[in-house]
Amino acid sequence: MKNEYEPVIGLETHVELYTNTKMFCGCRLSFGEEKNIYTCPVCLGHPGSLPVINKKAIEYAAKIALALNCKIRKYTIFHRKNYFYPDMPKNYQISQYDLPLGVGGYLDIDIGSYIRRVGITRVHMEEDTGKLLHKGITGRISESEASIVDFNRAGTPLIEVVTEPDIRSPEEAKEYMIVLRNLILFLDVSDCSMEEGSLRCDANVSVRKTGEDKIGTKTEIKNLNSFKFLQKGLEYEVKRQIKVLEAGGGIIQQTRHYDSKTGTTKVLRSKEEAHDYRYFPEPDLVPIYIEDKMIEDIRKTIPELPSAKAKRFEKQYGLPKYDSSFLANNKSLADYFEQCCRHYNNAKNIAKWIMGDFSALLNKEKMTIKDSRVTPENLCKMLEIIDKGKINYKIAKSVFEEMFSTGKNPQKIIEDRGLEQISDEGLLEAVIEEVIKDNPGPVKQFKEGKDKAIGFLIGRVMAKTKGKANPGMVNEIIIKKLS
Amino acid sequence: MEIHYLTAHQLKDRLEKRQISCTEIVKSIYLRIEEVEDRLNSYIRLEKESALSRAGQIDKLISAGSDIEDFMGIPVAIKDNICTKNITTTCASRILENYIPIYNATVIDRLESRNYILAGKANMDEFAMGSSNENSYFGTVKNPWDTDRVPGGSSGGPAACVAAGEAACSLGSDTGGSIRQPASLCGVVGFKPTYGMVSRYGLVAFASSLDQIGPITRDVEDCAAMLNIICGHDRKDSTSINVEVPDYKSFLKADIKDMRIGVPKELMVEGIDREVKEAVYRIIKLAEDIGGIVEEISLPSLEYALSVYYIIAPSEASSNLSRFDGVRYGYRNVEAESLREMYRRSRVEGFGDEVKRRIIIGTYCLSAGYYDEYYEKAQRVRTLIIGDFKKAFEKFDVLISPTSPTTAFKIGEKIEDPLTMYLSDICTIPVNLAGLPAISIPAGLSGSKLPIGLQIIGNVLREDNVLKVAYSLEKVIGFTGRPGL
Amino acid sequence: MKRISKDDVKHVAELAELKFGEKDIEKITSQLDRILDHVANINSVNTEGIQPTSHILDIKNVFREDMVEESVTQEFALKNAPDEANDGFKVPKID
Numbered sequence A: 001m002k003n004e005y006e007p008v009i010g011l012e013t014h015v016e017l018y019t020n021t022k023m024f025c026g027c028r029l030s031f032g033e034e035k036n037i038y039t040c041p042v043c044l045g046h047p048g049s050l051p052v053i054n055k056k057a058i059e060y061a062a063k064i065a066l067a068l069n070c071k072i073r074k075y076t077i078f079h080r081k082n083y084f085y086p087d088m089p090k091n092y093q094i095s096q097y098d099l100p101l102g103v104g105g106y107l108d109i110d111i112g113s114y115i116r117r118v119g120i121t122r123v124h125m126e127e128d129t130g131k132l133l134h135k136g137i138t139g140r141i142s143e144s145e146a147s148i149v150d151f152n153r154a155g156t157p158l159i160e161v162v163t164e165p166d167i168r169s170p171e172e173a174k175e176y177m178i179v180l181r182n183l184i185l186f187l188d189v190s191d192c193s194m195e196e197g198s199l200r201c202d203a204n205v206s207v208r209k210t211g212e213d214k215i216g217t218k219t220e221i222k223n224l225n226s227f228k229f230l231q232k233g234l235e236y237e238v239k240r241q242i243k244v245l246e247a248g249g250g251i252i253q254q255t256r257h258y259d260s261k262t263g264t265t266k267v268l269r270s271k272e273e274a275h276d277y278r279y280f281p282e283p284d285l286v287p288i289y290i291e292d293k294m295i296e297d298i299r300k301t302i303p304e305l306p307s308a309k310a311k312r313f314e315k316q317y318g319l320p321k322y323d324s325s326f327l328a329n330n331k332s333l334a335d336y337f338e339q340c341c342r343h344y345n346n347a348k349n350i351a352k353w354i355m356g357d358f359s360a361l362l363n364k365e366k367m368t369i370k371d372s373r374v375t376p377e378n379l380c381k382m383l384e385i386i387d388k389g390k391i392n393y394k395i396a397k398s399v400f401e402e403m404f405s406t407g408k409n410p411q412k413i414i415e416d417r418g419l420e421q422i423s424d425e426g427l428l429e430a431v432i433e434e435v436i437k438d439n440p441g442p443v444k445q446f447k448e449g450k451d452k453a454i455g456f457l458i459g460r461v462m463a464k465t466k467g468k469a470n471p472g473m474v475n476e477i478i479i480k481k482l483s
Numbered sequence B: 001m002e003i004h005y006l007t008a009h010q011l012k013d014r015l016e017k018r019q020i021s022c023t024e025i026v027k028s029i030y031l032r033i034e035e036v037e038d039r040l041n042s043y044i045r046l047e048k049e050s051a052l053s054r055a056g057q058i059d060k061l062i063s064a065g066s067d068i069e070d071f072m073g074i075p076v077a078i079k080d081n082i083c084t085k086n087i088t089t090t091c092a093s094r095i096l097e098n099y100i101p102i103y104n105a106t107v108i109d110r111l112e113s114r115n116y117i118l119a120g121k122a123n124m125d126e127f128a129m130g131s132s133n134e135n136s137y138f139g140t141v142k143n144p145w146d147t148d149r150v151p152g153g154s155s156g157g158p159a160a161c162v163a164a165g166e167a168a169c170s171l172g173s174d175t176g177g178s179i180r181q182p183a184s185l186c187g188v189v190g191f192k193p194t195y196g197m198v199s200r201y202g203l204v205a206f207a208s209s210l211d212q213i214g215p216i217t218r219d220v221e222d223c224a225a226m227l228n229i230i231c232g233h234d235r236k237d238s239t240s241i242n243v244e245v246p247d248y249k250s251f252l253k254a255d256i257k258d259m260r261i262g263v264p265k266e267l268m269v270e271g272i273d274r275e276v277k278e279a280v281y282r283i284i285k286l287a288e289d290i291g292g293i294v295e296e297i298s299l300p301s302l303e304y305a306l307s308v309y310y311i312i313a314p315s316e317a318s319s320n321l322s323r324f325d326g327v328r329y330g331y332r333n334v335e336a337e338s339l340r341e342m343y344r345r346s347r348v349e350g351f352g353d354e355v356k357r358r359i360i361i362g363t364y365c366l367s368a369g370y371y372d373e374y375y376e377k378a379q380r381v382r383t384l385i386i387g388d389f390k391k392a393f394e395k396f397d398v399l400i401s402p403t404s405p406t407t408a409f410k411i412g413e414k415i416e417d418p419l420t421m422y423l424s425d426i427c428t429i430p431v432n433l434a435g436l437p438a439i440s441i442p443a444g445l446s447g448s449k450l451p452i453g454l455q456i457i458g459n460v461l462r463e464d465n466v467l468k469v470a471y472s473l474e475k476v477i478g479f480t481g482r483p484g485l
Numbered sequence C: 001m002k003r004i005s006k007d008d009v010k011h012v013a014e015l016a017e018l019k020f021g022e023k024d025i026e027k028i029t030s031q032l033d034r035i036l037d038h039v040a041n042i043n044s045v046n047t048e049g050i051q052p053t054s055h056i057l058d059i060k061n062v063f064r065e066d067m068v069e070e071s072v073t074q075e076f077a078l079k080n081a082p083d084e085a086n087d088g089f090k091v092p093k094i095d
């Protein structure tokens, strides 16, 4: 039965930009410090204060809009969105309305078996609100007798990215958010931390019979503030709507709140429906005319984006598709990878190490590659040492662990710990002679054609040399001696 | 003449000649205040102590040989909607009764850098909404010429105190005539500069696209000198014009030979008192006598100016006044148990009737379903009004009209009838809608010894023409009347 | 033009976070009706093709550089607070 329905989802994402200062005043942005220490008459909404636009915020917003393939409007203005709430210093938000900065873009989402193109309706600028802390044990609005307002965040530059209702499943929605977040991280204009609230997502959801063209009545879901919640919240809401329709009911247009504790969505109070924002052009600001030159200058600051980078990695370095996207989707991994490629010419080998042992250690230590002490130069030195046969993989792993914790040069580690592989034929012959003499049984077995016995002999040689013997040479010499 | 009636430039002259000290000036102003303030109520807050101590410091500077700049050591009254750091700024509203600004308005910084003296914060209509100064939480201001009458509004306090010798000059704000109309009713000079010439930073907003700070003085010379100080670009106000500021005093020349003066017939029709009209015609004659070329002109869309204004101004105000919610500053009803109750009770108890009325009108004009019909339509008609002025200024250097259709009316006469009250601003409102500079100068007295004002309007950024004509006419009118207080 | 009703005034008052008693509503409604009736004369003006003026100035692109300016101290920020707690502005239960 369920397969008869398909979800129709549009997402609205708010992204806090990490400029030095707020959208309309010179206060610095705050990151969880003491309350109300980064405020001024403007961001406290004091009488008589006036906003002045932060140029950098416009540039960052345009950068995002361009990266999302939007057209940048030549003429754009700010409006006032009027509603009362204690975290809003002026009881209106300065926001863009019918003339957003960017319009008509798209973002391609690779779902694995297909690519979904999600239309971007608009990218607009606005200012963030302050933060409310609810007094009481639970920290929820409904159960607290009072709230405390902190205006440090008030006025932080915010952009809103609104999609067309092009998303067809909760999973696609999650993938969209991941791709969008990666993209914005590449642009270096926001830290996109969902935990810190610098990336926040609301969804518009409806369902319809598969094959239908019309869009059904939608609900708006708030508080979908992690990839997991986004997917879970949408899954719940889609099921709920289908159930209502199956039972012969109708969907009521309303705003719902996702409760991560119960995994369900609940109706927000009906007052929400009475909103009438009374938008009108902000008379305290003047229009913005974006000249072609400015757009071109901003376009120049946009780095190569993940999808293009992945394609290039495949072509230029001959990496498999999976490896290419894995590296390209993370800016610091991609940058690190390419730095390595300048020092060492086996790209596949580099990718193998970055995606394998290196990533494992980074994950374990909850670090990013940028914070790691292993320089690209040192990683490449180690790969060269392996190639020259000076150490084997097993030893390399232990050398790398030490590089990771100390940042030391691999050559130095190998020397200090005397790990260099023994490739001296005379030396190896002496050890092998001894092993042959001490293990007549396996020697006999080998001579009788039991190939497995050679493994045992090699193992003995390795043990005697503390793993430093060149395994290839040992193999060769044993065969030579016993045949 | 009494010291308290001297103009700022006359006082400066005496300071330069060491005929008087700042302390003496401040003392004489305060003597005058003590003498008449009970009858006028032009101040909300006096700053006697700090004014005297400041005067002492400035006297020291002067005796140490410091140059004496314009307004140095001169007591100036500041309308109480201009923020003064650490000194209450109430907007004549209960909701801001105890509000202490944490910053100075840009104009205050500029005056302070010239060593002016703050005489006190002048009374006004609450949030600058009114034309009679009857809408003040701190009581009605009386007209110094007849204390049964209104001083005009909303800068009633700034106009009355200058007319009565309670300050050498003052700063007011003008959204629809709030400097010029009270100046006219009190027999003093009031100037509204081109929108954007004076920073609005620190002026508590009424209608952002119309508000402008300007001086109220006893003559045109002081007015020009004050413009020199307060005009100029401010990066804290995005609507501030970034042009070089001329020396306004250089336009004080009694010469209007061949200047073209237009008289908009829409501002000389119904509702204008006979005596007021006659005064304007008398001045037209004087202007022609000294070489001005005067002609009638029609600006047909001015007919709609009042309507446009009473949609746009309340709309912007309804949004600007949302911030008064009892959360961060200002009056709060402390009994309210929930947020919405706190909002509503604080605002209902904190705002006066006229303010609430305008918030309701404005909210209505912006609300869903009415925006296009009211707010946006008004902004379109505003474009036509601007166009009419543009056309007029292709032909004329200045336009003249009465400032107010009537002389000062009786206290209580119009307060119950908002629409009739609104008509008091019929001649001044179009100027704000088009952002033009305009002055009101005393044009004489009516039969019942009440001042009549003449309005001179210039094109955008043509303060020079306004000042030239005002200065020339001031000389030939020769108004020397003083209220008989 | 549609006349303003008491319900309109009540609705608008709610949007503006104001509240009036029945008697005041009646008075305000009749005053507003008269004012709105007067301003309705703008509807007779032909504004086809006329752009609305939202800025009378021919000014554009007024920006600040992204440079930090000093904020006010916490004490100053809270100086006018009608009620405060834990370094923040305290408001009653949100409904």
Ligand SMILES: [Mg+2]
Residues within 6 Å of the ligand: A126, A160
């Ligand atoms: Mg938004």
Ligand SMILES: [Zn+2]
Residues within 6 Å of the ligand: A022, A025, A026, A027, A038, A039, A040, A041, A042, A043, A044, A155
């Ligand atoms: Zn700030």
